[in-house]
Amino acid sequence: MITFNKALRVISRALTPNKPYHVQWMITRKCNYRCRGCNVWREQDEEELSTEEIKRGLDILRKIGVLEVTISGGNPLLRPDIDEIIEYASRFFITTVYDNGSMAGKKVEALRNADFVAISIDSLNPEKHDYIKGVKGAWKEAMASIEKLHEEGINVVVSPTISQLNLHEIADFTRYFVNKGIPVWYCLYSYDVMQSSDELFSIGKEDEEFLIRDRKFMVELCDLLLEMKKKNSGILMTTKTLKAIRNIYSSNKRTWKCHALRSFFMINHRGEVSGCHLQKPVASIFDLPKLWNSEKFNELRKRYSKCEKCAYLCYIFYSLHGSVIGNLQIAKDRWRSAKFFLRHKP
Ligand code: SF4
Numbered sequence: 048m049i050t051f052n053k054a055l056r057v058i059s060r061a062l063t064p065n066k067p068y069h070v071q072w073m074i075t076r077k078c079n080y081r082c083r084g085c086n087v088w089r090e091q092d093e094e095e096l097s098t099e100e101i102k103r104g105l106d107i108l109r110k111i112g113v114l115e116v117t118i119s120g121g122n123p124l125l126r127p128d129i130d131e132i133i134e135y136a137s138r139f140f141i142t143t144v145y146d147n148g149s150m151a152g153k154k155v156e157a158l159r160n161a162d163f164v165a166i167s168i169d170s171l172n173p174e175k176h177d178y179i180k181g182v183k184g185a186w187k188e189a190m191a192s193i194e195k196l197h198e199e200g201i202n203v204v205v206s207p208t209i210s211q212l213n214l215h216e217i218a219d220f221t222r223y224f225v226n227k228g229i230p231v232w233y234c235l236y237s238y239d240v241m242q243s244s245d246e247l248f249s250i251g252k253e254d255e256e257f258l259i260r261d262r263k264f265m266v267e268l269c270d271l272l273l274e275m276k277k278k279n280s281g282i283l284m285t286t287k288t289l290k291a292i293r294n295i296y297s298s299n300k301r302t303w304k305c306h307a308l309r310s311f312f313m314i315n316h317r318g319e320v321s322g323c324h325l326q327k328p329v330a331s332i333f334d335l336p337k338l339w340n341s342e343k344f345n346e347l348r349k350r351y352s353k354c355e356k357c358a359y360l361c362y363i364f365y366s367l368h369g370s371v372i373g374n375l376q377i378a379k380d381r382w383r384s385a386k387f388f389l390r391h392k393p
Pocket residue numbers: 078079080081082085086087088120121122147180
């Protein structure tokens with residue numbers, strides 16, 4: 048929940064240069080779904096941090112100036128201590144919690160403390176969604192969770208992963224949810240190209256079916272979303288990000304340098320830190336205060352800034368907006384979205 052004091056802290060951190068803006072913490076690899084384009088459920092690991100260790104880790108993130116924490120997994124809501132983790136994280140950070148739609152409706156009290164709850168839903172077509180998620184009945188569960196959270200006044204966001212399978216329905220999908228007062232945050236199907244034996248961060252699984260082949264249509268979709276965004280603040284992706292995606296699909300050009308380990312980084316269920324989930328872990332979260340300004344991290348940042356190995360949308364977003372000016376652009380965009388949330392409170 049965004050209290051006045053938290054808002055002040057967040058604004059002052061957003062205006063301080065050279066701080067990490069965003070952290071995604073995959074607090075567990077456990078998942079109750081079997082999504083076709085995902086490696087997480089295929090590669091399980093029992094070892095994960097305790098509640099106290101996670102809280103200690105959150106204290107460290109606060110110390111190094113992180114603004115926003117996304118709690119994901121696996122399915123983070125499967126952890127029995129999730130209530131405590133969300134409550135603690137949301138005291139200091141803009142906190143987003145991800146769910147595949149199966150748990151959020153049953154965890155309303157825990158989720159009241161989160162700033163945003165993102166439900167991953169990929170289609171308005173129940174069969175198609177169930178096929179993508181690998182679980183029968185997944186669509187029904189997701190829609191019920193979205194409705195429940197919205198009714199309860201929790202800031203629920205839908206998060207479809209755009210792929211060849213749903214590309215042609217994304218505009219209708221967006222209209223459907225924003226007209227109901229539920230904003231949309233897109234992901235873009237991508238798969239992990241760099242596999243290594245000590246990989247613990249593996250997420251995207253290569254699958255021909257999901258790869259976007261209809262590049263021309265993708266460009267048209269970006270144009271359409273840019274138009275829709277002018278009139279509707281329920282599209283949470285910034286204009287700059289939509290234009291960057293358009294550029295990839297129209298001319299294969301990247302309009303950004305990667306800011307991994309600079310404006311964003313990842314933490315896995317063991318507390319290992321890496322610039323992004325495709326790069327090897329480079330530290331334990333508990334060593335971050337002494338490493339954040341180190342030569343070692345500066346060298347890694349230089350290396351990552353030249354990397355062009357992926358097009359995961361959140362990495363593009365936080366690379367494009369990874370500066371004080373970038374934070375102000377996000378704030379401007381989020382302000383419009385905040386008005387959208389207020390207008391649509393049930
Ligand atoms: S994409 Fe998310 S919900 Fe689906 S299997 Fe992977 S971790 Fe679970």
